[in-house]
Amino acid sequence: MQSAVLRHTGGNRIARSSHHVVHNPNGGWDVKRGGAQRSSGHYSTKEQAVNAGRQISRNQGTEFVIHGLNGRIQSADSHGGDPNPPKG
Numbered sequence: 001m002q003s004a005v006l007r008h009t010g011g012n013r014i015a016r017s018s019h020h021v022v023h024n025p026n027g028g029w030d031v032k033r034g035g036a037q038r039s040s041g042h043y044s045t046k047e048q049a050v051n052a053g054r055q056i057s058r059n060q061g062t063e064f065v066i067h068g069l070n071g072r073i074q075s076a077d078s079h080g081g082d083p084n085p086p087k088g
Contacts, residue, residue: 018063019056021049022071031056034063054079 018034029049030039040056043049050066054077057064061080068074 018065019053019060020065020067021046021053022067023069 019040020032020034022030022032023046024030024039024042028042028044029046031041031043031049031053032039041049041052043052053066054064056062057077057079064077064079065073066075
């Protein structure tokens with residue numbers, strides 16, 4: 001299992017075992033693997049990026065993080081390797 005190595009990127013700390021939906025300053029939305037410079041995909045709408053990113057995250061068992069226009073985290077889902085899984 002890959003450890004979640006954190007990398008500092010412009011004020012944000014992004015785990016490498018994660019996928020993020022982030023606004024692209026040139027327009028549209030990107031899905032990026034944590035720690036990557038290039039995007040895994042570029043989409044014209046946030047909804048398209050969220051749908052694609054969620055599927056990628058599920059397939060790869062990573063944390064999935066959705067950011068707003070301002071870069072702040074809006075929501076996060078764990079799709080594998082959750083260090084604190086729910087009881088029950």
